[in-house]
Structure formats: C-alpha cells, structure tokens
Amino acid sequence: MCGAVSGNLVVLDFDSRDKFLDYCTLLQDKFNIDLFNYIRVVTTARGNHVYFRLPTAIKSLKFPQLDVKAEGGYVMAPPSIHPSGAEYKCSNPDIPIRNIESLEAVGIDVNQTETKLTGTTGNAGKIIPPGSQDAWLYSRACSYRAKGDD
Numbered sequence: 001m002c003g004a005v006s007g008n009l010v011v012l013d014f015d016s017r018d019k020f021l022d023y024c025t026l027l028q029d030k031f032n033i034d035l036f037n038y039i040r041v042v043t044t045a046r047g048n049h050v051y052f053r054l055p056t057a058i059k060s061l062k063f064p065q066l067d068v069k070a071e072g073g074y075v076m077a078p079p080s081i082h083p084s085g086a087e088y089k090c091s092n093p094d095i096p097i098r099n100i101e102s103l104e105a106v107g108i109d110v111n112q113t114e115t116k117l118t119g120t121t122g123n124a125g126k127i128i129p130p131g132s133q134d135a136w137l138y139s140r141a142c143s144y145r146a147k148g149d150d
Contacts, residue, residue: 003071004057005145009097011075012108013067014047023050023066026107039098039106041091045082048091049075052100061110068108 002009014020027033035041040051047065054070061068069075078088100106 002060002069002073002075008054008057009070010052010054010058010100010103011069011073012050012106013044013069013075014049015065015067016047019065020048023107030107031105033106036092036095038095039100040093040095042078043089043091044076045084045086045088049088050106051097052106053097054100054102058103061108068103 002011012023014023024035027035033039035050042049042051058068058070060070060073067073076082076088078090080088082088103110
C-alpha cells in the first residue's frame with residue numbers, strides 16, 4: 001500500500017520496459033543519477049516499479065505509460081507472482097527505499113503534461129471500466145482504512 005499508511009511511499013509504475021529505459025536515460029542525463037545505484041527498482045511482468053518516499057503524502061497521478069502510485073494506491077511487491085507466471089523481483093535489493101524531496105527531484109514534472117488524479121473522493125456516478133472493479137474497490141478500501149475508517 002502506498003501513501004501515508006506506509007510512510008508516504010510512492011511507486012512509479014512503468015507499463016513498459018521501453019518507457020522505463022527512457023526514464024533511466026532522463027535521470028542520467030538531467031540529474032546525473034544512476035537509477036539502479038540510487039533508488040529501489042523492481043522488475044514486473046510488463047515493466048518496472050521505482051520505490052521511494054516523499055516528505056508528505058500526495059495523490060496518485062496518471063501519465064501515458066506511467067502511474068504514480070501514492071495515496072490510496074497499491075502495487076504488487078516482490079516476490080509476488082503475476083497471473084502470467086512472471087515473478088516480481090527486486091533488481092537492487094541492497095539499495096534502501098530512499099526519502100526524496102519531491103517528484104521533480106526524480107524527473108517527474110507534474111506540470112509538464114496533463115495528469116489525471118486517481119483515488120480521489122467524490123466518485124458517485126463514476127463509471128468503472130470492466131475488469132478494473134476489484135482494483136478500484138481495493139483502492140477505495142485502502143483509502144478509507146488509511147483514514148481510520150473500518
């Protein structure tokens with residue numbers, strides 16, 4: 001579980017390896033950060049997760065081929081097994097989950113592109129796409145639980 005309940009954990013969830021590799025290049029070129037020697041990275045069935053903590057909880061964000069999982073969000077963690085049979089594996093288990101000052105410090109510019117907030121309140125009448133009801137309900141339950149509501 002991400003967000004305040006887990007110490008403001010944020011996970012960058014890349015849907016494709018190509019997008020993740022583009023991100024690695026950006027961090028190296030713009031910030032001189034070698035991702036694998038700096039931040040916890042997990043290999044997933046389709047892409048990668050990047051784990052870190054922020055000083056305060058933020059809402060989850062959605063970009064093309066990248067979800068910023070935060071308050072009310074969750075990811076499958078190692079050694080979980082994806083329905084395809086692929087195992088979630090930590091690529092650099094000796095690297096701690098670091099405290100980062102902001103999303104911008106790791107190359108995520110929330111103002112550069114249009115974002116879609118997820119996990120927000122006021123979902124009355126919201127249409128949940130087929131196949132995503134379980135994830136949406138779990139996310140809502142986590143959000144309520146984080147607020148102390150059973």
